[in-house]
Amino acid sequence: MHNSSDPLDSPFLKEPSPHDWEARYLVLFNNVLHGIVFLDGDGVITSANPAAERILGLSLEQLQGRTAIDPRWQAIHEDGSPFPGETHPSSVALRTGQPVENAVMGIFNVDRATTRWIHVSAVPLFRLGEPKPHQVMASFVDITERKQAQDASREAEWKFRALFEKGPIGVAYHQVLYDEADHPCDYFFLDANEKYMELTGVDPRGRTVTQAFPGIEKDPFDWIGTFARVARTGESIRFEQYLHLNNRWYDCVAYQYKPDHFVAAFLDITDRKQIEEGLNQSEQKFRTLFENLAEGVALHELVWDDQGAVVNFRILAVNPAYQRHTGLDAASAPGRLGTEIYGTEVPPYLEEFSKVALGGEPYAFDTYFPPLEKHFRISVISPRHGQFATVFEDITERKHREEELKQKNAEMERFTYMISHDLKSPLVTVRTFLGYLEQDLTQGKQERVTTDMGFIRDATEKMGRLLEDLLEVSRVGRVVNPPVRVSLADLIQGALAAVAGALASQKVAVHVNAPHLVLVGDRPRLEEIWQNLLENAAKYMGEQPQPTIQLGAEMQGEDTIFFVKDNGMGIDPRFHAKIFGLFEKLDAGSEGTGLGLALVKRIVEFHEGQIWVESEGQGQGTCFRFTLPLALKARAAEL
Amino acid sequence: MTGEPFLILLVEDDLAHAEIVRRNLEEFRVANRIVHVTDGQQALDYLFHQGAYGDAEAYPAPGMVLLDLRLPKVDGLEVLKIVKSDPDLSRIPIVVLTTSSAESDMARAYEYQANSYLVKPVDLPHFAAQMEAFGFYWLAWNKYPY
Numbered sequence: 044m045h046n047s048s049d050p051l052d053s054p055f056l057k058e059p060s061p062h063d064w065e066a067r068y069l070v071l072f073n074n075v076l077h078g079i080v081f082l083d084g085d086g087v088i089t090s091a092n093p094a095a096e097r098i099l100g101l102s103l104e105q106l107q108g109r110t111a112i113d114p115r116w117q118a119i120h121e122d123g124s125p126f127p128g129e130t131h132p133s134s135v136a137l138r139t140g141q142p143v144e145n146a147v148m149g150i151f152n153v154d155r156a157t158t159r160w161i162h163v164s165a166v167p168l169f170r171l172g173e174p175k176p177h178q179v180m181a182s183f184v185d186i187t188e189r190k191q192a193q194d195a196s197r198e199a200e201w202k203f204r205a206l207f208e209k210g211p212i213g214v215a216y217h218q219v220l221y222d223e224a225d226h227p228c229d230y231f232f233l234d235a236n237e238k239y240m241e242l243t244g245v246d247p248r249g250r251t252v253t254q255a256f257p258g259i260e261k262d263p264f265d266w267i268g269t270f271a272r273v274a275r276t277g278e279s280i281r282f283e284q285y286l287h288l289n290n291r292w293y294d295c296v297a298y299q300y301k302p303d304h305f306v307a308a309f310l311d312i313t314d315r316k317q318i319e320e321g322l323n324q325s326e327q328k329f330r331t332l333f334e335n336l337a338e339g340v341a342l343h344e345l346v347w348d349d350q351g352a353v354v355n356f357r358i359l360a361v362n363p364a365y366q367r368h369t370g371l372d373a374a375s376a377p378g379r380l381g382t383e384i385y386g387t388e389v390p391p392y393l394e395e396f397s398k399v400a401l402g403g404e405p406y407a408f409d410t411y412f413p414p415l416e417k418h419f420r421i422s423v424i425s426p427r428h429g430q431f432a433t434v435f436e437d438i439t440e441r442k443h444r445e446e447e448l449k450q451k452n453a454e455m456e457r458f459t460y461m462i463s464h465d466l467k468s469p470l471v472t473v474r475t476f477l478g479y480l481e482q483d484l485t486q487g488k489q490e491r492v493t494t495d496m497g498f499i500r501d502a503t504e505k506m507g508r509l510l511e512d513l514l515e516v517s518r519v520g521r522v523v524n525p526p527v528r529v530s531l532a533d534l535i536q537g538a539l540a541a542v543a544g545a546l547a548s549q550k551v552a553v554h555v556n557a558p559h560l561v562l563v564g565d566r567p568r569l570e571e572i573w574q575n576l577l578e579n580a581a582k583y584m585g586e587q588p589q590p591t592i593q594l595g596a597e598m599q600g601e602d603t604i605f606f607v608k609d610n611g612m613g614i615d616p617r618f619h620a621k622i623f624g625l626f627e628k629l630d631a632g633s634e635g636t637g638l639g640l641a642l643v644k645r646i647v648e649f650h651e652g653q654i655w656v657e658s659e660g661q662g663q664g665t666c667f668r669f670t671l672p673l674a675l676k677a678r679a680a681e682l
Numbered sequence: 683m684t685g686e687p688f689l690i691l692l693v694e695d696d697l698a699h700a701e702i703v704r705r706n707l708e709e710f711r712v713a714n715r716i717v718h719v720t721d722g723q724q725a726l727d728y729l730f731h732q733g734a735y736g737d738a739e740a741y742p743a744p745g746m747v748l749l750d751l752r753l754p755k756v757d758g759l760e761v762l763k764i765v766k767s768d769p770d771l772s773r774i775p776i777v778v779l780t781t782s783s784a785e786s787d788m789a790r791a792y793e794y795q796a797n798s799y800l801v802k803p804v805d806l807p808h809f810a811a812q813m814e815a816f817g818f819y820w821l822a823w824n825k826y827p828y
Binding site for chain 1: 695696697698699701702705720721752753754755781782784802803804805806807809810
């Protein structure tokens with residue numbers, strides 16, 4: 044530790060002299076990475092090199108005079124327990140005279156304010172002939188970083204060990220086996236974790252896969268080939284695969300550990316797969332239902348304005364039946380607004396729909412929708428908040444049929460009412476006058492017998508006519524004779540022949556103007572039209588001195604209009620609407636049943652035609668006009 | 683009843699039924715004061731002095747009307763409705779006499795202010811009994827403001 048003139052630049056250029064040794068020792072002492080401290084026989088530090096100053100965080104001045112047992116060292120063992128000064132390597136070396144090697148000690152570094160870990164060795168130094176060391180040299184190296192790294196890796200290993208042993212993943216380490224042709228044919232289990240065995244129910248260690256899982260080589264999926272490729276190429280893979288042998292789904296990861304060795308880790312995902320499969324199936328079922336439902340289905344979402352008010356809705360999806368029910372293009376519907384697609388100012392049924400979409404009860408209603416001119420039955424449900432689905436069908440046809448049925452029912456009701464009345468009337472007459480007849484006979488009122496019997500006869504005749512006419516009316520549309528071709532002229536001739544007697548007695552002149560027309564239909568029914576109208580005309584001639592009837596057909600545009608016109612007593616316009624009703628009579632004295640014109644109307648309507656009456660009124664004559672499109676159309680189709 | 687002749691306007695399209703009514707009312711000495719018309723239009727013409735019945739002297743207002751419902755031209759219910767909505771004619775009692783026992787007919791008849799509703803019985807003893815009761819009530823006991 045004295046000055047030296049020796050140039051330190053080249054210490055190895057020549058044989059060292061004793062002088063050189065000291066110089067070299069100094070270089071070493073000052074530059075070595077090990078901390079070196081000398082303590083005297085009392086354990087007091089006498090000198091320390093720069094590395095020691097650095098490692099301990101104390102300057103030479105601060106170190107000199109400190110003892111090994113100074114509590115300020117705050118020395119600790121690796122497990123965190125105190126490292127008493129008496130047991131410090133330097134103290135031990137001093138006391139025992141034996142060197143102490145490689146003790147690990149934590150020392151509080153004042154400079155860094157942290158504990159530094161050091162590896163300490165202490166060597167006692169003796170004076171010649173003395174049994175006790177007169178000083179000790181402690182050397183130490185800072186192992187803090189190395190120790191931290193070691194600790195970390197130990198911790199990590201411990202963690203991964205736990206994961207390997209206890210985690211949810213089955214892991215096994217394998218070596219691929221090849222046949223003579225160098226094709227992979229099997230693999231050998233070098234190791235497997237507990238989970239692996241738990242998941243598979245097999246302890247494969249020390250066996251090959253074909254031994255542990257017999258038949259795996261026949262699985263549709265090439266397990267051996269797949270893993271062998273990984274072990275050979277080093278390309279990691281991940282895949283989900285069903286293993287028929289175990290009846291389970293696995294999520295597998297495999298990577299090469301070293302050539303022809305691989306690690307495979309897998310997770311049993313059978314439950315998840317089954318749920319997915321179930322979802323897929325229910326999705327599939329729903330799809331099928333949606334696509335094939337006879338009802339139209341449309342899914343919508345509500346549209347809000349800036350103020351948070353619902354102002355519209357947007358179509359998200361529609362099924363094929365949507366088009367059939369609405370007549371709107373199903374393909375272009377999604378994405379469009381309610382107002383846009385239905386061409387309305389206000390989105391149709393917005394209030395009803397939004398109520399359901401915002402958490403209301405699902406409900407159904409029937410409605411007439413003017414923009415499409417259709418009746419709909421609409422069910423509304425909400426699959427999620429802010430959305431609604433409508434299931435609907437076009438019930439226009441049904442509504443019309445219901446309406447028709449309602450009318451038919453009303454007519455039927457009226458019919459039974461009228462029958463009961465019109466049949467009861469003659470019954471009242473017959474039974475009451477039978478009572479009078481009894482009185483006449485017991486009281487000898489012979490002159491009244493004839494009168495009373497006359498009332499009875501008239502009443503029964505009336506009943507007879509009524510029953511006959513009822514039968515006729517009921518035949519229309521029910522009893523149908525095979526359709527035949529018949530000319531208008533023939534029909535009129537047939538009708539005229541049937542009423543010839545009535546016409547002759549009234550001396551009626553008949554003028555027929557029948558263009559050449561052929562009708563197809565139930566001839567007796569068609570003839571009945573003209574027959575009834577002719578009878579009526581003859582019956583209501585009134586005081587006309589020159590009774591005349593004109594009949595035939597004329598064209599009005601495309602339509603053929605038939606007519607029967609007389610110059611008789613006419614019909615007050617007030618009663619025009621009434622005369623075609625069932626049992627309606629205008630003349631109380633007439634013999635009619637009030638069914639004649641009702642019957643004509645039914646026959647005309649059966650041929651999709653219309654009938655109406657034209658008359659200026661009393662004494663002005665009457666003209667009945669009617670059409671028979673079906674009879675003429677049938678002819679056209681036949682030609 | 684006053685010295686004025688008490689007229690019954692019988693509106694009945696069935697001649698046989700009109701004869702039954704006439705015979706049964708004979709004993710109340712009104713038979714010769716029955717005016718018989720056979721359809722609803724004639725009934726209205728008579729009451730409103732129009733058409734063939736324009737002469738109010740020759741066709742004086744009736745004391746009551748016996749009205750059938752099923753009538754040619756103008757239905758009995760229609761006649762009832764028109765007469766009862768006329769301020770001068772509305773106080774004339776109208777007794778409906780019909781074969782119809784349909785509830786809808788009865789309901790509407792009373793709705794249109796019919797004073798009574800009688801269903802024609804289907805044999806002589808009942809018809810006679812009914813007409814007798816009708817005669818005593820409406821022609822003997824009932825008081826009229828004219």
